[in-house]
Amino acid sequence: MSLILGIESSCDETAAAVVRDGYQVLSSCVASQIAKHAVHGGVVPELAAREHLVALNPVVEGALREAGVTMKEIDAIAVTQGPGLIPALLVGLSFAKGLAMGNGKPLIGVNHFIAHIYGAFLDEAHGVLENPATYPLLALVVSGGHTSLMLIERDGKARQLGCTIDDAAGEALDKGAKLLGLGYPGGPIMQKTAEGGDPHKYEFPRPLTGGAGKPLAPENLYNFSFSGIKTALLYHVKHHAGADGKLPAELLQDTVASYQEAVVDVLTRKTLLAAKNFGAKTIVVAGGVACNSVLRERFEALTPKHVQLRLAARKYCTDNAAMVGGLGWHYHRKQAYSPLNIDSFARLPQITQVPFLGE
Incomplete structure (x- = not known):
């Protein structure tokens, strides 16, 4: 049995968790900064970093307490x-380095993007990743940054089949809300x-879907664009x-529903096309925008019955x-x-291998 302490500070959430053997989440504590950034209409990196400084120690202590373990029992950080x-990342990384050094624990640097994909397999999914019938697996990571x-x-x-060439879907929703005066x-x-x-x-337009009267360039078949x-x-x-x-006010509800529909339509259409063309046996949808109920319902309705759909739990x-x-455990077992x-x-660097598979 191995216990990994996870620490997250990539944006405006200060988080810590204890995970047993890669799948069983014993605790997960998150300190949100939404109220601090709402007055600015978006995340201010320097402010986020300062808030991480304040929150990290109590959040880590809370995660250990909730899991009922001590730092002595932790196998790696x-x-x-x-x-x-960068300002936010540096705070979390520096804290983890000090914690590792002070307690004689090994340190594991984790790619946040890959961790989002792995998040869809936490809790009840032990054994799914080891099953050959799960592959090829197509993951849509959709958030404010990706x-x-x-x-x-x-x-x-x-291999990355496609990505956004301008705004991410989450960014388009955030900026749409700001434009409409709805808040953050x-x-x-x-x-x-x-x-x-x-x-x-x-x-509203569906960019890079070939619906604007122009043939879609092959290199953009699986790319996204939300600036339009x-x-x-x-x-x-x-x-x-x-x-x-x-x-x-009488136009607001229909406008937002139509705008959201355009974003959801592009995401589902391109993902399902890629799944068909590459023979995916599993589709994973992860990242902050994967909380969206319309997006989740659309994937549940349109994913073919022979394809397994894994929507990451909202939490x-x-x-x-x-x-x-959880992802860190796979590094730990390989030392x-x-x-x-x-x-x-x-x-995001080029990804050619995921750490939770292979030797």
Whole structure:
């Protein structure tokens, strides 16, 4: 039995968790900074870093207490190394280094993007990853920073089939909410506002789907673009704005529902196309936007019956440390530890292998 302490600080959530043997989450504690950043309409990296400094120690202590273990019983410390906001990442990484050094524990630097994929297999899913019938696996990671399709084979070989060439889907929802004056964070507010609205009332564009009268370039078949949807919303608001420059209340619900529908349609359409073309046996949907009920319902309705659908549990969609600790266990069992001089990284590097598969 191995216990991994996970630490996450890539953006505006300070999180710690204790995970047993890669799957059993004994504790998962998250300190949110939403109220701090809401007044700015988005995450301020320096402010996030300062808040992590305040929250890390009590959050880690809370995770250990909730799990009923002490640092002495922890086998290794896994921490998000990147991608993310550098000021925020540095705080978590430095804290983890000090904790590892002070307690004589090995350190494991974890890729936040891969951890999101792994989060779909926490708790009840032990054995699914080892089953050959699970592969090829197609993962859609969709959040405020990422919108990517990753194909994973049984031996752990991985390749990115497509990604966003401009805004991520979560960013488009956040900025759409800001443009409409709905507040922050945009994703949950947009979903709530759209409830009961007509998603087909207004036709927002579906970029890179070949529906604009032009043939789609082969290199963009699995790529995403959401800046055009956001621009269309801007012009929609200008066209329908009242004397105060804002969208009339009677148009808001249908507008948000139609805007959300455009985002969901593109995400599901491209994912299902890639799954068909590459013969995927499993589709994983993960990342913060995977909390969206319309997106989840659409995948449940449209995923072919012969394809297994794994929607990450909502508590593991948003940034958390359970996914970090769970993924860290796979490094621990191979004794693939990180040196104490590892540095954080902001951008997603090329991924050719996932650590939870292969030797």
